[in-house]
Amino acid sequence: MKDNGTIRLLLVDDHPIVRAGLHMVEQLDQRICVVGEASTAEDALIQAHKLNPHVVLMDIRLPDGSGVEICRRIKAHSPEVRVICLTSYSDDHLVLGAMEAGADGYLLKENDAKRIVEAIHIVIKGGAVFDPAVSAAMKKRGTKAGGATNPLSILSPGELRVLAEVAKGRTDKEVGVALNLSVKTIRNCLDRVFGKLGVHTRTEAALIFAGQRIDTNFRAHTAASD
Numbered sequence: 001m002k003d004n005g006t007i008r009l010l011l012v013d014d015h016p017i018v019r020a021g022l023h024m025v026e027q028l029d030q031r032i033c034v035v036g037e038a039s040t041a042e043d044a045l046i047q048a049h050k051l052n053p054h055v056v057l058m059d060i061r062l063p064d065g066s067g068v069e070i071c072r073r074i075k076a077h078s079p080e081v082r083v084i085c086l087t088s089y090s091d092d093h094l095v096l097g098a099m100e101a102g103a104d105g106y107l108l109k110e111n112d113a114k115r116i117v118e119a120i121h122i123v124i125k126g127g128a129v130f131d132p133a134v135s136a137a138m139k140k141r142g143t144k145a146g147g148a149t150n151p152l153s154i155l156s157p158g159e160l161r162v163l164a165e166v167a168k169g170r171t172d173k174e175v176g177v178a179l180n181l182s183v184k185t186i187r188n189c190l191d192r193v194f195g196k197l198g199v200h201t202r203t204e205a206a207l208i209f210a211g212q213r214i215d216t217n218f219r220a221h222t223a224a225s226d
Contacts, residue, residue, distance in 0.1 A: 102169020
């Protein structure tokens with residue numbers, strides 16, 4: 001966010017009516033400014049590089065490509081940009097793909113503008129936002145890991161820091177740079193994390209991490225707005 005508090009938002013959807021409806025977020029919160037729109041994957045990349053948005057609302061399925069892949073490319077070019085996948089599909093494979101691509105959120109289009117505004121503020125602050133239907137599945141995974149109400153409680157502070165970086169879609173090398181640790185140390189740490197959480201991939205671990213943070217982030221934002 002800029003010093004003046006304005007959040008620059010880019011809308012990516014191939015349906016003009018959907019894009020028009022998303023402009024409602026500006027009316028609900030004057031701190032949000034829609035700086036551009038795109039209806040194709042190709043144009044989404046062009047506009048993201050040209051307009052330097054803080055947040056991108058990204059449709060998963062575009063006429064000339066996948067929104068997940070565009071998310072990956074935007075994150076590779078500008079890791080600080082927050083990407084919220086906004087779609088009609090709650091397919092597990094799409095959610096996993098979005099997480100692997102570094103998406104900061106995954107919302108169904110049935111959510112109203114108020115919820116989208118809340119999601120934008122959460123991801124700007126570094127949080128992760130997932131639709132309740134998706135987060136319920138993630139929490140179920142998390143509860144099974146280690147049998148704990150909050151599986152993250154069995155991780156050490158160092159392991160939590162590593163997992164938090166992984167959940168942002170960063171590679172082992174990028175996590176190492178961010179935490180000033182070697183790649184070998186990061187990999188050894190992730191092996192311990194996988195063992196404690198009962199998972200086999202970084203995506204599964206990231207899903208558990210995101211799933212446990214959703215309610216906390218949402219409640220914190222709601223309380224601050226009251």
